[in-house]
Amino acid sequence: xxxxxxxxxxxxxxxxxxxxxxxxxxxxxxxxxxxxxxxxxxxxxxxxxxxxxxxxxxxxxxxxxxxxxxxxxxxxxxxxxxxxxxxxxxxxxxxxxxxxxxxxxxxxxxxxxxxxxxxxxxxxxxxxxxxxxxxxxxxxxxxxxxxxxxxxxxxxxxxxxxxxxxxxxxxxxxxxxxxxxxxxxxxxxxxxxxxxxxxxxxxxxxxxxxxxxxxxxxxxxxxxxxxxxxxxxxxxxxxxxxxxxxxxxxxxxxxxxxxxxxxxxxxxxxxxxxxxxxxxxxxxxxxxxxxxxxxxxxxxxxxxxxxxxxxxxxxxxxxxxxxxxxxxxxxxxxxxxxxxxxxxxxxxxxxxxxxxxxxxxxxxxxxxxxxxxxxxxxxxxxxxxxxx
Amino acid sequence: xxxxxxxxxxxxxxxxxxxxxxxxxxxxxxxxxxxxxxxxxxxxxxxxxxxxxxxxxxxxxxxxxxxxxxxxxxxxxxxxxxxxxxxxxxxxxxxxxxxxxxxxxxxxxxxxxxxxxxxxxxxxxxxxxxxxxxxxxxxxxxxxxxxxxxxxxxxxxxxxxxxxxxxxxxxxxxxxxxxxxxxxxxxxxxxxxxxxxxxxxxxxxxxxxxxxxxxxxxxxxxxxxxxxxxxxxxxxxxxxxxxxxxxxxxxxxxxxxxxxxxxxxxxxxxxxxxxxxxxxxxxxxxxxxxxxxxxxxxxxxxxxxxxxxxxxxxxxxxxxxxxxxxxxxxxxxxxxxxxxxxxxxxxxxxxxxxxxxxxxxxxxxxxxxxxxxxxxxxxxxxxxxxxxxxxxxxxxxxxxxxxxxxxxxxxxxxxxxxxxxxxxxxxxxxxxxxxxxxxxxxxxxxxxxxxxxxxxxxxxxxxxxxxxxxxxxxxxxxxxxxxxxxxxxxxxxxxxxxxxxxxxxxxxxxxxxxxxxxxxxxxxxxxxxxxxxxxxxxxxxxxxxxxxxxxxxxxxxxxxxxxxxxxxxxxxxxxxxxxxxxxxxxxxxxxx
Numbered sequence: 001x002x003x004x005x006x007x008x009x010x011x012x013x014x015x016x017x018x019x020x021x022x023x024x025x026x027x028x029x030x031x032x033x034x035x036x037x038x039x040x041x042x043x044x045x046x047x048x049x050x051x052x053x054x055x056x057x058x059x060x061x062x063x064x065x066x067x068x069x070x071x072x073x074x075x076x077x078x079x080x081x082x083x084x085x086x087x088x089x090x091x092x093x094x095x096x097x098x099x100x101x102x103x104x105x106x107x108x109x110x111x112x113x114x115x116x117x118x119x120x121x122x123x124x125x126x127x128x129x130x131x132x133x134x135x136x137x138x139x140x141x142x143x144x145x146x147x148x149x150x151x152x153x154x155x156x157x158x159x160x161x162x163x164x165x166x167x168x169x170x171x172x173x174x175x176x177x178x179x180x181x182x183x184x185x186x187x188x189x190x191x192x193x194x195x196x197x198x199x200x201x202x203x204x205x206x207x208x209x210x211x212x213x214x215x216x217x218x219x220x221x222x223x224x225x226x227x228x229x230x231x232x233x234x235x236x237x238x239x240x241x242x243x244x245x246x247x248x249x250x251x252x253x254x255x256x257x258x259x260x261x262x263x264x265x266x267x268x269x270x271x272x273x274x275x276x277x278x279x280x281x282x283x284x285x286x287x288x289x290x291x292x293x294x295x296x297x298x299x300x301x302x303x304x305x306x307x308x309x310x311x312x313x314x315x316x317x318x319x320x321x322x323x324x325x326x327x328x329x330x331x332x333x334x335x336x337x338x339x340x341x342x343x344x345x346x347x348x349x350x351x352x353x354x355x356x357x358x359x360x361x362x363x364x365x366x367x368x369x370x371x372x373x374x375x376x377x378x379x380x381x382x383x384x385x386x387x388x
Numbered sequence: 389x390x391x392x393x394x395x396x397x398x399x400x401x402x403x404x405x406x407x408x409x410x411x412x413x414x415x416x417x418x419x420x421x422x423x424x425x426x427x428x429x430x431x432x433x434x435x436x437x438x439x440x441x442x443x444x445x446x447x448x449x450x451x452x453x454x455x456x457x458x459x460x461x462x463x464x465x466x467x468x469x470x471x472x473x474x475x476x477x478x479x480x481x482x483x484x485x486x487x488x489x490x491x492x493x494x495x496x497x498x499x500x501x502x503x504x505x506x507x508x509x510x511x512x513x514x515x516x517x518x519x520x521x522x523x524x525x526x527x528x529x530x531x532x533x534x535x536x537x538x539x540x541x542x543x544x545x546x547x548x549x550x551x552x553x554x555x556x557x558x559x560x561x562x563x564x565x566x567x568x569x570x571x572x573x574x575x576x577x578x579x580x581x582x583x584x585x586x587x588x589x590x591x592x593x594x595x596x597x598x599x600x601x602x603x604x605x606x607x608x609x610x611x612x613x614x615x616x617x618x619x620x621x622x623x624x625x626x627x628x629x630x631x632x633x634x635x636x637x638x639x640x641x642x643x644x645x646x647x648x649x650x651x652x653x654x655x656x657x658x659x660x661x662x663x664x665x666x667x668x669x670x671x672x673x674x675x676x677x678x679x680x681x682x683x684x685x686x687x688x689x690x691x692x693x694x695x696x697x698x699x700x701x702x703x704x705x706x707x708x709x710x711x712x713x714x715x716x717x718x719x720x721x722x723x724x725x726x727x728x729x730x731x732x733x734x735x736x737x738x739x740x741x742x743x744x745x746x747x748x749x750x751x752x753x754x755x756x757x758x759x760x761x762x763x764x765x766x767x768x769x770x771x772x773x774x775x776x777x778x779x780x781x782x783x784x785x786x787x788x789x790x791x792x793x794x795x796x797x798x799x800x801x802x803x804x805x806x807x808x809x810x811x812x813x814x815x816x817x818x819x820x821x822x823x824x825x826x827x828x829x830x831x832x833x834x835x836x837x838x839x840x841x842x843x844x845x846x847x848x849x850x851x852x853x854x855x856x857x858x859x860x861x862x863x864x865x866x867x868x869x870x871x872x873x874x875x876x877x878x879x880x881x882x883x884x885x886x887x888x889x890x891x892x893x894x895x896x897x898x899x900x901x902x903x904x905x906x907x908x909x910x911x912x913x914x915x916x917x918x919x920x921x922x923x924x925x926x927x928x929x930x931x932x933x934x935x936x937x938x939x940x941x942x943x944x945x946x947x948x949x950x951x952x953x954x955x956x957x958x959x960x961x962x963x964x965x966x967x968x969x970x971x972x973x974x975x976x977x978x979x980x
Contacts, residue, residue, distance in 0.1 A: 155559060172556055177428065177430040177447065177450035177451075179451070314560075316561065316562075317559065317560055318559065318560040318561075318563075319560075319563070320537065320556070320559045320560050320561075321429075321431045321537070321556075322430075322431050323431070323432050323433050323473050323477055323536075323537075324473060324476065326537065326560065327479060330480075334513075344511075351509065351510075354472070355476075358469045358473070361436075361443065361444045362445050
């Protein structure tokens with residue numbers, strides 16, 4: 001593998017193209033079948049992190065008979081280390097709305113919602129202005145589609161799609177049991193497409209430039225390019241659009257400070273890749289998936305502190321309804337403290353590893369299921385830092 | 389749907405869960421947050437099972453059974469996960485079981501007992517947190533240190549009762565079951581119905597018990613301790629003493645109470661008959677005022693007032709409709725007021741030295757007895773209220789072998805009752821009892837139903853409407869000739885709210901409304917033995933109607949002790965004395 005190959009930077013998401021009414025009209029004139037086929041051919045997978053094939057999601061929702069359907073854009077960007085959606089909304093918000101319109105046309109929805117992270121309230125004036133123009137264009141194009149914005153209130157778990165619906169409905173933001181999935185039972189119990197901000201933009205771009213061109217980027221499992229939010233011990237933090245399929249090694253060569261010890265891929269809910277695994281770990285669905293968060297740590301960082309911080313976050317941000325997540329997070333958090341202080345033997349880490357495995361397979365939603373990712377990868381790779 | 393569970397082929401209809409399918413084959417999957425009366429939560433994760441081909445385990449209570457599924461309920465993966473989950477729950481639970489009121493009747497304890505894990509797998513989280521126990525309410529105690537956050541209580545309060553006094557607050561490690569701004573239960577919209585207590589799997593929600601106070605009174609030489617037993621207790625007490633649901637244990641209960649040392653064992657059924665006399669007359673009087681006097685101020689429809697959970701609910705929720713509520717006190721309170729006046733006088737007992745104890749299927753009765761309005765005898769009319777569960781505990785404490793006790797009769801007076809009184813314990817019973825008497829007062833004939841069984845008002849439907857046409861009245865009641873008396877029965881406060889909403893919006897018009905706060909009426913009351921479910925409630929109801937059918941007297945107005953008290957003491961229904969002792973008023977309360 002040519003690990004030293006420089007990364008391919010791409011400019012699709014933020015490019016100024018595809019914004020005027022005529023171009024939108026052209027995209028919207030495509031049939032639902034065409035749009036869905038294009039997405040399926042492109043291999044686009046959700047950009048929020050979970051990576052569900054977007055074409056399938058739209059297809060499942062379109063196939064539902066219910067006349068009432070919704071398009072929801074998940075802009076509750078709460079994963080630690082992620083800040084790309086904020087930038088998309090700030091710089092090319094109109095593209096997001098256009099992508100939602102394309103989805104609405106495809107699945108047959110008349111209402112769309114942008115669920116905006118509460119801390120991004122400052123974007124509202126700008127977004128409302130863009131929405132005004134968007135609604136004018138919708139009218140001019142004879143399309144009956146309206147988008148509203150709902151603000152979150154700061155709970156991380158509300159980025160989980162079913163908790164997000166509950167929050168939008170004015171209820172407590174707690175994840176639902178699945179199945180049924182949102183394509184069948186989403187917002188207000190109606191078939192709903194819920195996608196990440198970036199996914200809507202990518203779906204729009206793919207239907208403009210064609211799947212063939214798009215899928216030339218990336219690998220078999222991870223097609224295309226995506227935005228990365230790069231932070232931590234790097235001289236050049238920021239947002240970059242990169243072709244998928246690079247190794248962590250390639251990534252570190254480009255963004256590291258020369259002393260990178262570990263990279264946390266996918267935020268607190270993601271995986272920690274230690275230096276020894278940089279060369280054979282691919283960033284993508286075949287290796288370590290990410291919704292965009294990339295945090296670099298150099299050798300001055302204590303991985304115990306990193307993990308302690310994540311667990312502190314999870315024990316507070318768990319919605320608290322299911323046992324494995326609510327109690328499990330507290331046990332992991334206090335457990336590593338007890339080991340560090342010598343109140344529990346080092347072997348207690350094995351108990352905790354097993355617990356994190358149980359959380360992974362029994363928690364009700366993605367939050368509790370993914371706490372084990374960082375726990376496992378940090379404890380296993382930096383065991384001595386946990387103990388001494 | 390055809391699936392395989394632990395190698396066994398199971399066929400279930402669409403919409404059933406994996407848990408339903410397993411139970412149909414008597415395959416035991418442990419559960420905690422699941423309850424037959426409530427919507428599925430899928431919170432506790434105790435019921436996770438392995439679905440072959442799926443990486444994660446699935447919650448069997450929340451996952452629909454699907455064709456071709458292969459489920460393992462007892463694989464190593466499942467066992468290990470279940471063990472972890474139960475240990476996690478225990479680590480967050482104040483497991484000081486010997487100091488817990490639910491010791492011996494706790495679902496978490498039962499799971500732990502099944503698990504037989506003898507070491508502490510995880511850190512004790514309870515000692516790292518502070519908890520306050522809410523003990524302000526005379527009815528319900530809420531101890532968060534025992535709470536496992538299954539949210540059964542929250543679902544009960546919201547779905548069955550539409551009260552939502554309990555809700556979930558905060559998140560993560562601070563997540564807890566709370567009230568409006570964490571006020572004490574006593575100060576919020578809680579109706580004290582105790583349905584949450586019936587469904588709490590642990591000791592987090594329990595009744596406030598007065599067991600020691602009652603023993604103290606019994607052994608106080610200076611006191612004359614009178615006990616009354618509510619209609620629904622006699623068909624459920626057995627469950628608290630290892631008998632199957634649906635056993636009628638009236639005679640054994642009387643025998644046990646006598647052996648425990650009560651000075652007189654009397655019956656709330658007696659005052660239920662008294663209630664019918666007062667309430668039936670009140671209804672007819674209101675109808676007369678409306679139809680003959682054309683009094684615009686008379687409030688119709690009239691609702692029953694026996695259920696203290698319902699009373700507090702309407703005080704909070706529809707205070708503008710309080711004039712519609714019958715002014716009659718509940719049978720418990722009528723009993724107390726009469727016991728400390730008429731009865732005390734008759735027995736030559738100083739009412740100041742009399743202690744009235746009641747055995748109720750209800751936690752709200754504890755609150756009711758404490759209401760300031762309930763002191764018309766010059767004393768606190770009812771001193772101490774015990775639930776059916778507390779009586780069960782006391783019978784065990786007394787060392788009585790309940791099952792081998794003989795059947796004994798109530799003492800007299802205030803001990804005789806009709807079948808109409810016993811059916812107060814079931815939803816529709818007050819309506820049926822009232823109709824048996826009112827119809828006869830108006831027409832001089834028995835209600836036109838075979839065996840006096842007014843079946844249209846019986847059953848477990850949440851809202852049941854029935855109408856009865858009045859024909860060939862006696863001369864005094866000519867104004868009711870041809871009137872179609874429209875009635876409705878509702879049980880569970882969600883249904884009650886619906887009916888009152890209809891009335892308020894003018895969508896429905898009735899003359900008489902019976903409302904019971906609890907599902908199934910008092911037989912499903914918040915003070916009844918745990919567990920409860922539709923099947924158990926149906927068995928209790930069946931027992932109640934059996935008890936009614938077996939009674940020599942079936943109509944309240946034919947109860948000789950009732951006839952006697954009107955002759956000797958009260959005069960007639962709604963007399964001045966009745967008003968003083970047997971009627972009350974209500975107060976408006978805040979909506980939170």
